[in-house]
Amino acid sequence: MLNDVKPLLTLRGLHKRFGPTHALRGVDIDLIPGQVLALIGENGAGKSTLVKTLTGVHRPDEGEIRMNGELCRFGRAKDAQAAGIVAVHQETVMFEELTAAENIFIGRQPMRGLPGFKVIDWARMNREAQQVLDEVGAGFASTTPVRELSLAQRHLIEIARALSQQAKVVILDEPTAALSHAEIHDFYGIVRGLKAQGVAILFITHKFDELFAVCDRYVVLRDGASVGAGLMAEADEPGLVRLMAGRAIEQIYPEVKSTPGETVLQVKTLSHPTEFHDLNFELRRGEILGFYGLVGAGRSEAMLALMGLNPEARGEVLIEGKAIDIREPADAIAAGLSYVPEERQRQGGILPFSVGHNMSLAALAGPRHGMHGHMSRGSWLSGLREKAFAEGMIKRLSIRTESADTPLSSLSGGNQQKVVIAKWLGLNPRIVILDEPTKGIDVGAKQAVYQLIAEMVEHGLAVILVSSELPEVMHLAHRVIVMRRGLQVREFKQGEASADAVVAAASGLVLTESAPAAATPMPAKEWAA
Known part of the structure; x- marks a missing residue:
């Protein structure tokens, strides 16, 4: 016993x-x-x-x-x-x-x-x-x-x-x-x-x-x-x-009611000398596009490149048909992209700052049209606007904190993640990249994040969901792109493939007749050639 x-x-x-x-x-x-x-x-x-x-x-x-x-x-x-x-x-x-x-x-x-x-x-x-x-x-x-x-x-x-x-x-x-x-x-x-x-x-x-x-x-x-x-x-x-x-949670994954519309993002031949090679995909308004792969597949590195954080990357990025030259994060943000990183403590927030200040960080640069408006009044931060936005997001995302003035460092990991997500919503972006958004989050908090993702696409946003949680991408994403060793090896539509097929594509255990020719990963030295 x-x-x-x-x-x-x-x-x-x-x-x-x-x-x-x-x-x-x-x-x-x-x-x-x-x-x-x-x-x-x-x-x-x-x-x-x-x-x-x-x-x-x-x-x-x-x-x-x-x-x-x-x-x-x-x-x-x-x-x-x-x-x-x-x-x-x-x-x-x-x-x-x-x-x-x-x-x-x-x-x-x-x-x-x-x-x-x-x-x-x-x-x-x-x-x-x-x-x-x-x-x-x-x-x-x-x-x-x-x-x-x-x-x-x-x-x-x-x-x-x-x-x-x-x-x-x-x-x-x-x-x-x-x-x-x-x-x-x-x-x-x-x-x-x-x-x-x-x-x-x-x-x-x-x-x-x-x-x-x-x-x-x-x-x-x-x-x-x-x-x-x-x-x-x-x-x-x-x-x-x-x-x-203290309650039953009957439905973890919400119904995603949005229907993908016109193309808002096109990525062509995005490559890096050692991390990823020849990525080609598009994202539509109101769509959740999943990226799945094992550790080292190059998913996060590709997202960093889209945000101007991977300077060695090369490729063509078009937003609503217009070519965008992304040299630094400010270029990506100005074009309507936002990025919630995997490592929230190192890249997503400033731990000694308050919850409210962390939420307003991305919106300090200037006015932005949209449902939340901007946080600054001229050259100064508007305390009233910041407080109203922070309190609204705390309630909407069920963030457990004493107040908007509580330091981010005192929150649990899941609540820190929700603060980082809220930060970008203040910009009313066109495209939201979520890199492992539920990492370290409990089932109740996951449900809140999933509901938020569903609401974002229902309001016309386009979402890229990078996740190593296979049920997440299979339940939420309209399409799933599978990466392996830096290459885009398969694409599945929702309901098109079993979990075994997706994992097989990510691990290279099975190559089906329908797999693309690029399914055989190339050595890094060939990528750079």
């Missing part, structure tokens, strides 16, 4: 307050060696606060944490690490100029030499780092600078860092958010390996298939309190959703 094993880590009656906000309300949790506990809850339910309390970032106001029955008081993050508690976070924060090995062993590098004359043992550090990277199937050298690695590869470094510390408790906070299907299945193997070693794992994800694939037990948080717990084998998705949201 799963519950017969003695807990390694116990939390009892945990409370945490931030001023008037009661973030944790008497939370009880048991972490058991060799088991995975799913921590489930909507954004703002208290999951991040609980993780920060476990890892020594916050101190609980009430309650206790015990490791093997002994009371623990973590005054700082290093104390939690010393006790064997390690977290792998959703947002990777690393030193980009250092190597993978240096990031894995940062602050605890192996040393050699005489007392008083010790230096870093580089050979040992690189060797041990390579061992843990090989364990997680990283596929790159430990001496590789982090700046050269993709987001998915950086997540593998985070996991390798945890493995290298011989942790007793590992907290996995949205660890698969940037991984491909193949990498996710490899990751499941890593989790099972940790279980076999007797590690207690706290697993946080919004993907229900992952919960049922790797988790043994679950605890559900709502508004900072534990509202349900049990065995995953005895749970079902509708029941967990009801616990999370």
Whole structure:
């Protein structure tokens, strides 16, 4: 029986307050060696606060944490690490100029030499780092600078860092958010390996298939309190959703009622020396065009090129039949394009700024016609207009925040994402590019974002939806373009193909007779030729 094993880590009656906000309300949790506990809850339910309390970032106001029955008081993050508690976070924060090995062993590098004359043992550090990277199937050298690695590869470094510390408790906070299907299945193997070693794992994800694939037990948080717990084998998705949201969510994907109209965007022979080659597509008014592919397919890089953020890219872009020379983001924005990036904290918002200021950032340049108007009055920001817009978007997107004056950094990941989306709506753009718009967002917040996307196209906007969530693109997109290794390999109309066919095209496992000749990826050196 799963519950017969003695807990390694116990939390009892945990409370945490931030001023008037009661973030944790008497939370009880048991972490058991060799088991995975799913921590489930909507954004703002208290999951991040609980993780920060476990890892020594916050101190609980009430309650206790015990490791093997002994009371623990973590005054700082290093104390939690010393006790064997390690977290792998959703947002990777690393030193980009250092190597993978240096990031894995940062602050605890192996040393050699005489007392008083010790230096870093580089050979040992690189060797041990390579061992843990090989364990997680990283596929790159430990001496590789982090700046050269993709987001998915950086997540593998985070996991390798945890493995290298011989942790007793590992907290996995949205660890698969940037991984491909193949990498996710490899990751499941890593989790099972940790279980076999007797590690207690706290697993946080919004993907229900992952919960049922790797988790043994679950605890559900709502508004900072534990509202349900049990065995995953005895749970079902509708029941967990009801616990999370306090309500049933019958229809996650809304009906998209828009009918695509005239062409608003044409992209011809868009290429980059190493990232993507010869992309050709068009987008219509009132249409959702999905882009699907595995990590490294070149989808995000192509979108960055459309926004003037990939200067080596070349190609022809026409908006409403007029050729547009996009050399920098200002050119794209002036032409009516907007871009919600995948990495919201690094590219989408300014964390110390308030929610209201983040929402008004894109609209500060000057007047824009449209339903929201502009935020400036002459050379000055109009506080009244900014406040009215921010409060309207907070209500419309169900953003959980004390007020429009709350710093963006204090919001949960899902609510930060919704603020970034709201920022661009102030410009009333023609074309909205959404790059992984529901990454790290719970089921209730996803429903709100999906509804917003449906409303945007119903009002005549054109949307490009870049997503590694296959159900998203299959349910929402009128058409889906599949990319693989920098090439546009297939295009499917809604309802035209099964999920297996789309994944096969993205992975290169199957080449059908209807596949285009370009389905065989070209080496980067040939692209540049």
